Amino acid sequence: MSNYVLNAWYMAAWANEIPDDGILARTLLDRKWVLWRERDGRWAMIEDRCPHRFVPLSRGKFENGRIACGYHGLTFDGTGACVHNPFGGSLPPGAGVCSLPVVSAYGGLWFWPGDRAKADPAAIPDFAFIDASGPVERATYVMGVNYELIADNLLDLSHAEYLHVESFGTNGSLFSHGAQSVEQDQTGAIWNKWDMTGAPPPGWASPMMPEGSSVDQALHIRWHAPANLALFIEMRPSGKAAPLVPPMANPHILTPETTRSTHYFFTHAPGEEEAAQARRVFLEEDEPMVSAQAEAMGDADFWDLKPLILASDKAAILARRKIMQLKRAEGV
Amino acid sequence: MSNYVLNAWYMAAWANEIPDDGILARTLLDRKWVLWRERDGRWAMIEDRCPHRFVPLSRGKFENGRIACGYHGLTFDGTGACVHNPFGGSLPPGAGVCSLPVVSAYGGLWFWPGDRAKADPAAIPDFAFIDASGPVERATYVMGVNYELIADNLLDLSHAEYLHVESFGTNGSLFSHGAQSVEQDQTGAIWNKWDMTGAPPPGWASPMMPEGSSVDQALHIRWHAPANLALFIEMRPSGKAAPLVPPMANPHILTPETTRSTHYFFTHAPGEEEAAQARRVFLEEDEPMVSAQAEAMGDADFWDLKPLILASDKAAILARRKIMQLKRAEGV
């Protein structure tokens, strides 16, 4: 079985990560790639590996939508075709490198590593909310664990009561006032919904409400295969329709770099403080824990380790199953 | 065959390494463990790995003899039983982690990784000498090699004439005036005894003795399986019964951390200078040499490398054979 589902949209980068008139080199799904913007506005993504001596093309020279290998000068365009051989000899037919379809959507560049004929942009999950309620900063970093461990983390938000107790825990109301429901919608998404009803308001919200009143809170997460997630948070005074504060929605888009590392694409409100808060939650709270998990698991398969299954694991397990089904369907 | 003898007492830690009201997390025999002292004075040792997502429990919160996982809150007591599930659902019968019997003796905490029914504290080797002649400081560190290489080192003290020539070599008297004998005693211990008779006194001893007189010196080491060693040193004027200086006895207790690293438990006389001297001998003399040996051996089995056997190797070889016999007897 392949390490990855191939007939699926993965995000390669935020579009603003690609320099004007330049390239971005990035490892995705265990292979090296180069991305750039063509003069006509379309995007190119070709394998970052010269077929002659296998060095990364990104070590070479990029000019006018062509990249010349820095070792012996073979030159490739955005389709991956070899368009120049300095020695003048004829090249074997088909000399070139792999290229992939890339589509821009929601500020991200999405690629399809599988069968090109099946690459339908309409299947890119809906992240229109990203820009819907004002400006955000798009950010990314690499987390040193397999993407499924991060998806597990996100699909069971109850961990916030332990791991994020200082940052965005809900003071235990998830356990005392929460109900969990797991759903699949018509887009194929799996949802894990925690709804806390009639809970005491968090400290910061108390001054905004009458004494003794309570809040209803929704903590919903949406997963599209392979690992494109979105988090939706709402809080309203109990029984009211209007939210207490504007609802929040955040992308948590995961793309495997390798089987042991993941590109994590997210957004945060503009500003240094918001960036630092996001880094703190991801880098100081989540990453050390999932890294410890990855280290403990070593090379073992998740199921072979016979994990103890809790009711709260339902969504994460459905997602893992879906990944397995998709891989099996691809017969790889 | 298992990497380790299992039906045996190993030392996990000096008792004073465990913080009051706290835990010690330590890798022993390739697995992670947490140790703490129960309120009734007994000791607890459970596997440091949550059965839910495999993260180390030691990353969680310890309180009142219970440890709550820092990821999703499953809570375990000193028997390894899961005593709290924040989600309230019932757990599968037997949900819990492995625990091991732990006994305190001679200031150390001894654990038995094998068949619990065979764990007889009377089989812990006698280290009563540790506190017999005044206060000592208990110390430990991790040496980056397999424990059998360190036992080999200790069981052939002739290396002192080369490796420790500056620190506690005997000026060649081991070869010029020494006789070696190897014995097994009724406790199952293997002894390697070097006795130097009528040798010139070492420089520091000369002023304490009549001109031209000589000394008899004993350099005895005792090994109990798997790798609990004790070193006994005596020096007396030749032919006299009374020692020239108080005899020395030192524990050298080795517990595998992994197949490539070892917890080394030892003692030294109190004080900074004595601690530095011990560190110098271990870290600057022994460790670089046994590390170079480990690097040279790589993944090869000791016997497959066809080592040249010298008469001085007898005790080390008996000890290696005993380990093999014990493993075979365990059928693992």
Place this chain on the structure above:
Amino acid sequence: MSNYVLNAWYMAAWANEIPDDGILARTLLDRKWVLWRERDGRWAMIEDRCPHRFVPLSRGKFENGRIACGYHGLTFDGTGACVHNPFGGSLPPGAGVCSLPVVSAYGGLWFWPGDRAKADPAAIPDFAFIDASGPVERATYVMGVNYELIADNLLDLSHAEYLHVESFGTNGSLFSHGAQSVEQDQTGAIWNKWDMTGAPPPGWASPMMPEGSSVDQALHIRWHAPANLALFIEMRPSGKAAPLVPPMANPHILTPETTRSTHYFFTHAPGEEEAAQARRVFLEEDEPMVSAQAEAMGDADFWDLKPLILASDKAAILARRKIMQLKRAEGV
């Protein structure tokens, strides 16, 4: 198949790397060796691994052409024989370590790891040019890639137009005015010759020549198995016999340290600036590129990766074939 051709001369070191009355410890062809000069002027090369406990003998004490192990004192001479056992017992017949024939030539020490009976010094490739045109400094360093990747690099000098465009590229004249020929000579050497005819002179040469005149340039490289290379560069005004500047000849002698690292022996004109220039070309231009190649290839065999073959690769491919033939002939 062995990792290396064994019946061949490899260079172990420049003779001036061996300290007077001292030893040089070096890993060559995956094994550790010690080299020294005997009192009679001959050279000794024995395995750097005590047969007793496998530690490097080079950690011990060298004196009067004998080296005593630093662990337990077994002592070996330059033939590899064990000539002293401090315990006095008799040693098994043949106790000792491997030794290899070493011959000094052209300032280098050459060893023959294969069948000693076949070690004919006349087969050492001719590097007499090294000292022929004045003093040079002999230098060496370790490059972290397999030696065949470096030989590939040297056997296709067209890479100079890309990788060394700033240092010793020929301004594209290799492609515009060059012709390549590949030859084998009666010594078994493979030559890759680039001859540029009627090319515009490089910037530094223009002031030395009449306006509008052109130059002929030769860029010839010679390879002897396994990887002893020599580079010859000449430039003359077109049609003239006398060179414009003194011709250059440089050794590029490669000896595997391991399958992933190589001792690179070279020379440069005396002086700090020349040393810095050599380092820049090797360390800042060649090494990052071949390291990127090695990383991209991973553990895969070169041919299994189906490299695109260009006409310019002819010499490198002949050399790779020759290595394969030699290994096959050795039946290893």
